[in-house]
Amino acid sequence: MRLTxxxxxxxxxxxxxxxxxFRRYGIGWLWVAAFFLLCxxxxxxxxxxxxxxxxxxxxxxxxxxxxxxxxxxxxxxQTCGSCHPYEKIRExxxxxxxxxxxxxxxxxxxxxxxxxxMTGGF
Amino acid sequence: MASYxxxxxKNFSQPDEVEFTPFTxxxxxxxDSENLGKPGCGGCHPGGGMMELDRDGLRYDKRxxxxxxxxxxxxxxxxxSKWDKTGVVEVDCFICHLPGYDYKNRVxxxxxxxxxxxxxxxxGIGQVMGFVKxxxxxxxxxxxxxxxxxxxxxxPMPRKPxxxxxxxxxxxxxxxxxxxxxxxxxxxxxxxxxxxxxINCHPGGLDHQIAKxxxxxxxxxxxxxxxxxxxxxxxxxxYMGATVMKHLTIRTDHLEWIACQTCHIPNxxxxxxxxxxxxxxxxxxxxxxxxxxxxxxxxxxxxxxRLEHRTREKDRGKIYPVNRAIPTYYTNLDADxxxxxxxxxxxxxxLDSIRHELxxxxxxxxxxxYSEKDMKLMLLSLSETLKGxxxxxxxxxxxxxxxxxxxxxxxxNLKSKKDETWVGASHSxxxxxxxxxxxxxxxxxxxxxCHARNSQIFYGNVLxxxxxQDGRPVYASSGAILGYSPLTMKMQNxxxxxxxxxxxxxxxxxCLIFCLALHYTxxxxxxxxxxxxxxxxxxxxxxxxxxxxxRMATIMFLVFTGxxxxxxxxxxxxxxxxxxxxxHHFIGIAGVFVLVVAAAxxxxxxxxxxxxxxxxxxxxxxxxxxxxxxxxDIPARxxxxxxxxxKGWFWLIVITGLITGSTGLTLVVKKMxxxxxxxxxxxxxxxxAIIFGTVMFIHAYYVMVSPWGWRLWRSSVGGRKKRGxxxx
Numbered sequence: 001m002r003l004t005x006x007x008x009x010x011x012x013x014x015x016x017x018x019x020x021x022f023r024r025y026g027i028g029w030l031w032v033a034a035f036f037l038l039c040x041x042x043x044x045x046x047x048x049x050x051x052x053x054x055x056x057x058x059x060x061x062x063x064x065x066x067x068x069x070x071x072x073x074x075x076x077x078q079t080c081g082s083c084h085p086y087e088k089i090r091e092x093x094x095x096x097x098x099x100x101x102x103x104x105x106x107x108x109x110x111x112x113x114x115x116x117x118m119t120g121g122f
Numbered sequence: 123m124a125s126y127x128x129x130x131x132k133n134f135s136q137p138d139e140v141e142f143t144p145f146t147x148x149x150x151x152x153x154d155s156e157n158l159g160k161p162g163c164g165g166c167h168p169g170g171g172m173m174e175l176d177r178d179g180l181r182y183d184k185r186x187x188x189x190x191x192x193x194x195x196x197x198x199x200x201x202x203s204k205w206d207k208t209g210v211v212e213v214d215c216f217i218c219h220l221p222g223y224d225y226k227n228r229v230x231x232x233x234x235x236x237x238x239x240x241x242x243x244x245x246g247i248g249q250v251m252g253f254v255k256x257x258x259x260x261x262x263x264x265x266x267x268x269x270x271x272x273x274x275x276x277x278p279m280p281r282k283p284x285x286x287x288x289x290x291x292x293x294x295x296x297x298x299x300x301x302x303x304x305x306x307x308x309x310x311x312x313x314x315x316x317x318x319x320x321i322n323c324h325p326g327g328l329d330h331q332i333a334k335x336x337x338x339x340x341x342x343x344x345x346x347x348x349x350x351x352x353x354x355x356x357x358x359x360x361y362m363g364a365t366v367m368k369h370l371t372i373r374t375d376h377l378e379w380i381a382c383q384t385c386h387i388p389n390x391x392x393x394x395x396x397x398x399x400x401x402x403x404x405x406x407x408x409x410x411x412x413x414x415x416x417x418x419x420x421x422x423x424x425x426x427x428r429l430e431h432r433t434r435e436k437d438r439g440k441i442y443p444v445n446r447a448i449p450t451y452y453t454n455l456d457a458d459x460x461x462x463x464x465x466x467x468x469x470x471x472x473l474d475s476i477r478h479e480l481x482x483x484x485x486x487x488x489x490x491x492y493s494e495k496d497m498k499l500m501l502l503s504l505s506e507t508l509k510g511x512x513x514x515x516x517x518x519x520x521x522x523x524x525x526x527x528x529x530x531x532x533x534x535n536l537k538s539k540k541d542e543t544w545v546g547a548s549h550s551x552x553x554x555x556x557x558x559x560x561x562x563x564x565x566x567x568x569x570x571x572c573h574a575r576n577s578q579i580f581y582g583n584v585l586x587x588x589x590x591q592d593g594r595p596v597y598a599s600s601g602a603i604l605g606y607s608p609l610t611m612k613m614q615n616x617x618x619x620x621x622x623x624x625x626x627x628x629x630x631x632x633c634l635i636f637c638l639a640l641h642y643t644x645x646x647x648x649x650x651x652x653x654x655x656x657x658x659x660x661x662x663x664x665x666x667x668x669x670x671x672x673r674m675a676t677i678m679f680l681v682f683t684g685x686x687x688x689x690x691x692x693x694x695x696x697x698x699x700x701x702x703x704x705x706h707h708f709i710g711i712a713g714v715f716v717l718v719v720a721a722a723x724x725x726x727x728x729x730x731x732x733x734x735x736x737x738x739x740x741x742x743x744x745x746x747x748x749x750x751x752x753x754x755d756i757p758a759r760x761x762x763x764x765x766x767x768x769k770g771w772f773w774l775i776v777i778t779g780l781i782t783g784s785t786g787l788t789l790v791v792k793k794m795x796x797x798x799x800x801x802x803x804x805x806x807x808x809x810x811a812i813i814f815g816t817v818m819f820i821h822a823y824y825v826m827v828s829p830w831g832w833r834l835w836r837s838s839v840g841g842r843k844k845r846g847x848x849x850x
Contacts, residue, residue: 048281051274054247054264057209057238063273064248064264071261073239074247076169076212085328086213092330093343095170095213102177104131109460110544112128117342119129119147119163119172 055079093117127163128465130198132177136512137196141465144172144182145203148211153233159226162233164211166291168218169241173211176200183210183238208254209238216245217290218283225290236260247275285319297417299339300445301394301424302556308391308419309556322362323351336433338444338552347433353382365560372565373687374703381440384426385564386557388578390445393418397588400451400469401491401500401521424553425584426600441579441604444550450523450588453545454508457515461543464504464519472500472507483593492589497521497528498536505530522546524587524596573618580606580614610798617801620808624688631816638823669716674822676713680706681815688808707790714783771821778814782807 054062055078056069064070077086090096097117107113129147130140142150151162167173176182177198182205186192192200211232217223228244234253236243239260243250248264268275285305296303305314313323326332333350334343356364369377372385393416424443432438452469453461473480473489476499480489491500504519511517520543521528527541540546564571564579572579580601587596601611662670683706785807792800 049277049279051270051272051276053274061273062264064266064269065271065273068273070264073209073242073250073260073262075238076215076241080213080215084215088328089215089330090170090174090213092170092326092332093334093346094168094330094332097167097171098342099171099175099177100179102132102172104133111460112463114129114131115342116340116344117171118340119144119167 049083052079052082055082128463130201132198134196134198138511139513140198140201141467143198143201143203144176145200145205145208148173148208148237149233149235151229151233158230158233161225161229161291161294164232165225165229166295167211168214168291169211170213173237174213175210181210183208204235204254205237207259208235211237211240214241214244216241216279218287219279219281220245220277221280221284221286222246223287223290245277247277282321285314288320294417296555297392298395299447299551300553300555301390301392301420301422302387302553303392304555306392306556309389311555311557312559313557318362325350335554336437336552338429338431338442338548338550339447344433369565371568376565379440381437381442383443383552383554383557384441384579386560387424387443387553387555388558388562388564390422390424390553390556391419392416393420393422394445395447396445396585397448397450399488399588400464400466401489401523423578423582425550425582426579426604427548427550428604429550429552443553445553446548446550446584446603448524448585448588449545449549451545452504453520453522453543454504454514455516455518455520455529461520461545462514463545464508468507468511469504472503475507476500476503490589490593491521492523492591492593494536498530498534501528501530501536502534523589526587569621570618573614573621575615575618575622577618579604580611607798610796610801613798613801613805617805620805624808624812627812628685631812634816635819638820673713673716674818676709676716677815677818679709680713681811681818683709684808684811710783710786711790714787717779717783771817774817775814775821778810778817781810782814785810 054074056062056072057075057078059078060069060072062069062072062074080086091100097119098115099117099119102115102117102119104114105111106115127150128141130143134140147167148164149162150164152158152160164173174181176185182199182203186200186203186206190206193203195201214228217225217228224244224246227246228240231237231240231243231250231253234255236250236254239250239262242248242262246265247268248262250260250262252258252260254260268277270276289304293303293306297306302309304311304320321332324333331343331346331349334346334348335350335352336344336347351361353367355361357367360366395416425446426441427444427446428439429442429444430438432440452464454464455461477489479499480491480496482488483490491497501519501521505517508514508517508519518529522541522543522545525541525546526538527543527545528536528538531537560566571577575581578600580599582600583597584600584603585595586598586603590596599611601614606614683702687703687706785803788795788803789800789807792803795803
């Protein structure tokens with residue numbers, strides 16, 4: 001269909017308006033989109049673990065399919081710690097059980113207590 | 123209090139000071155084929171902490187490889203260890219995050235010193251061949267069906283652990299400590315049945331500081347106490363559809379000193395540890411059902427204690443359901459005045475030398491030491507055994523049993539006294555699961571659920587000694603454990619009886635009201651002729667009549683609200699229950715004040731009701747009538763309302779009013795009164811109030827509706843009576 005002068009002007013005007021809108025607000029929208037993308041990926045990362053490599057205690061990849069280090073036990077510190085903050089998790093009280101504060105004569109009148117954790121005692 | 127084992131110090135001076143180390147901690151547990159899957163310490167401790175790092179924060183394996191001499195040193199972290207060969211036990215993420223984790227296989231690997239291989243076997247990603255215990259380096263065979271072509275492993279690991287994973291460790295240990303656990307068919311918890319899981323109430327974040335409650339016996343990370351969702355969190359807001367609590371049939375002040383769990387966990391259906399018995403070598407987890415094992419199905423109920431060491435101030439001193447794991451073991455009083463618990467190896471060594479002189483209980487299969495002869499024998503043997511023990515400067519063994527302590531004096535005679543050492547302190551585990559349906563909660567059936575003569579909370583049996591003088595377990599009443607004196611318990615018994623028979627009395631009173639109403643229906647209303655009579659003289663002043671009406675209204679209100687409160691039917695008043703309780707107290711105080719002022723001001727009330735010769739004559743006639751039925755001397759109307767009768771009613775009202783008022787005034791400040799006295803006064807207050815109210819009702823009946831009452835009504839309302847009547 002052949003455009004009339006009026007319609008061409010109108011179309012150009014619309015295009016200019018669109019460019020102007022993008023120029024004016026586009027960067028902002030991109031930031032908003034990036035934010036939502038980040039949220040989405042964060043939520044996705046919080047779900048079940050995607051496939052991952054097992055790693056030995058010294059960080060080498062265990063690959064039973066190729067046979068690399070395939071007879072070695074994996075290390076959770078190296079394997080899970082690749083994505084998750086292992087050191088922080090280790091401080092969880094189920095793991096630490098007061099061990100960070102353990103010391104001889106922890107309780108003066110009960111010297112056999114070395115920590116408040118359930119790691120022996122009466 | 124968590125274990126019967128003692129961890130070696132970091133720096134010790136004598137091998138005698140070592141019972142177990144972090145290394146033996148990880149490998150602890152029975153290793154026979156039947157019990158191989160039962161966890162020792164390391165089974166439930168999921169890695170990290172003392173199973174990975176020494177007390178300097180360094181990895182055991184790497185440090186021991188660099189310094190092999192540490193294994194021969196007097197360093198508690200490395201003493202006789204093989205960390206360099208076993209590796210360390212890192213945080214095992216899979217225990218919590220991998221459905222179907224093979225917990226028993228993990229336990230087996232730990233016991234056979236395959237520390238760093240334990241997670242591989244437990245997760246099932248691979249099979250582990252060989253054991254460090256046998257002197258070989260284990261080899262892993264990974265299961266390729268878990269792996270993609272590129273060698274990445276693909277596992278269904280949810281972010282939020284399921285309760286099945288939590289129960290891998292918590293099922294056995296919670297059952298042993300508390301007689302209940304989560305998702306237990308014998309102990310169904312309404313929250314589990316409603317579909318909740320552990321993390322609904324115990325959420326955790328990336329820092330893995332799982333929200334916790336306030337366990338009484340364990341104090342690790344008390345700074346995290348009460349970070350979990352509490353009962354109130356959900357049951358005041360209706361979170362996740364929780365029922366919003368109303369407690370309409372419960373006295374509101376009860377909620378101030380009784381924890382939620384106390385009423386809502388009325389039963390425990392698993393045998394639990396009731397005492398850690400370290401008297402005959404290995405520690406025995408004593409349970410009252412000796413024929414069965416820990417966790418066997420039983421019909422039991424919790425013990426109750428006032429827990430003073432709660433983190434939240436508002437929880438301190440409340441009554442909680444607990445399991446009291448009473449101590450039964452030996453200590454040595456050293457030169458520093460401290461009672462040191464003996465190692466199991468020391469107890470076993472002492473026992474071995476006298477084992478042939480002791481009898482084994484056929485039922486429990488253990489040597490039970492309770493007779494004076496056996497206690498003395500064992501204490502002497504311990505004295506001999508500890509003589510060469512370099513960890514003590516003084517040898518003086520003590521046997522702690524049933525909150526008593528037994529020891530030998532200088533002449534080697536057996537002495538006993540109350541256990542006032544740290545051993546005698548409470549070792550009670552909080553019970554917070556196995557929440558029953560509300561219809562089974564204490565209080566749903568009324569006050570008698572707790573205040574009856576056979577209630578668990580006052581009269582339940584609580585173990586206090588595993589071996590009494592005759593070798594049989596000794597029990598005390600739950601009320602005694604809560605600190606109530608025998609007198610208080612007797613008063614509570616009286617209170618329970620009053621609660622039991624009070625409905626009967628109320629029924630009888632209602633029957634009386636019905637009979638009176640029937641009488642009114644048959645005979646008809648008395649004349650209400652109290653119009654002014656020029657022949658009448660003044661009997662009661664305006665002030666007397668006004669206070670009379672006020673007293674009657676006050677008493678009616680007190681009887682009404684008192685009945686509702688006594689039978690905990692304050693729920694009928696909905697949100698006004700607390701208001702009515704306070705109003706009952708306020709009106710009661712005001713009523714007593716009005717009575718006292720009225721009695722003091724209108725001295726005629728004191729003079730008037732005295733029985734004169736005239737009343738005595740008519741009372742004699744009436745008694746004679748009752749005995750002989752000769753009616754000629756007594757007119758029909760005098761048989762029901764003869765002179766002096768109303769004075770008798772008056773004095774009955776005064777006496778019961780005084781009792782009701784004085785007991786009521788005391789009960790207003792019952793927090794300052796001993797509990798036994800509260801029970802007694804409550805019973806007395808209720809009984810006298812019933813009599814008081816009944817007499818008042820009869821009095822009102824006579825005045826308002828009896829055929830002869832119009833005269834009384836006229837004088838009490840109009841204040842005047844006929845000159846002739848006054849003369850008579």
